[in-house]
Amino acid sequence: MASMPAEKPETRPYHHGDLRSALLAAAERTLRDKGTSASLSLRELARDIGVSHAAPGRHFKDKQALLNALALVGYDRMAETLEAADEPGLPLQDRLTTLARAYLRFAIDNAELLEVMYARKHEPDAAEQMTAAIDRTVGALERAVAAAQQRGEIVEGDPEHLTLVVGTALHGLASFAITGKFTTEAAMGSVAELVHHLMYGLTPR
Incomplete structure (x- = not known):
């Protein structure tokens, strides 16, 4: 039996018109949980909402x-x-x-x-x-x-x-x-x- 081609891993394409809102909501949740803005990181927020670490840069330069x-x-x-x-x-x-x-x-x-x-x-x-x-x-x-x-x-x-x-x-x-x-x-x-x-x-x- 011929082997089936391996499935490509599922990717999460950048599709958000709402990525900016998602980042802000995630930032506010982190702020409430940890109590300080020092805990905020664009890279970690990107990971939390499941987009590439570079994606937040489309909305927030830093x-x-x-x-x-x-x-x-x-x-x-x-x-x-x-x-x-x-x-x-x-x-x-x-x-x-x-x-x-x-x-x-x-x-x-x-x-x-x-x-x-x-x-x-x-x-x-x-x-x-x-x-x-x-x-x-x-x-x-x-x-x-x-x-x-x-x-x-x-x-x-x-x-x-x-x-x-x-x-x-x-x-x-x-x-x-x-x-x-x-x-x-x-x-x-x-x-x-x-x-x-x-x-x-x-x-x-």
Whole structure:
């Protein structure tokens, strides 16, 4: 009996219009599992999703480009979270409380991604896209502050500066929750009080 020709080993051709998305998803999984961006490697990500080690180079020239893209994914996701939570018709204290809770939940659920987002936002090679992405997130708070100023609910001044004050307080609370100084429940439960003190200060009334 004539021997059958040996079958060629199955290959996995480069076919992904979605390779970029697959790499980003794999990078985020690795980030969550290992907790640091130092653990990311384009070669290892390629192996994990079953493409050649050279294939990621079609989308990311190096690890820094991957981190930039991962940060942009995070900012887009955060923006969607804040936009879904925002209720412009609310008085400022209620509106800020709603936005703050949405931000805090995002920060706790995406702690490792958030670290990459904040680490990458000042990178010169990502500046233009990152600025637009950050504007969608910080912009939600700044628009709330500016609208409240127009209604006379809060002091006049540079809305960008006032937004920085609010954002610093919220991120501080998120950091306490992420590092375990507060439980998630305690952090979420303190949002309304934090916003109240931001609105009215600590002086006796």
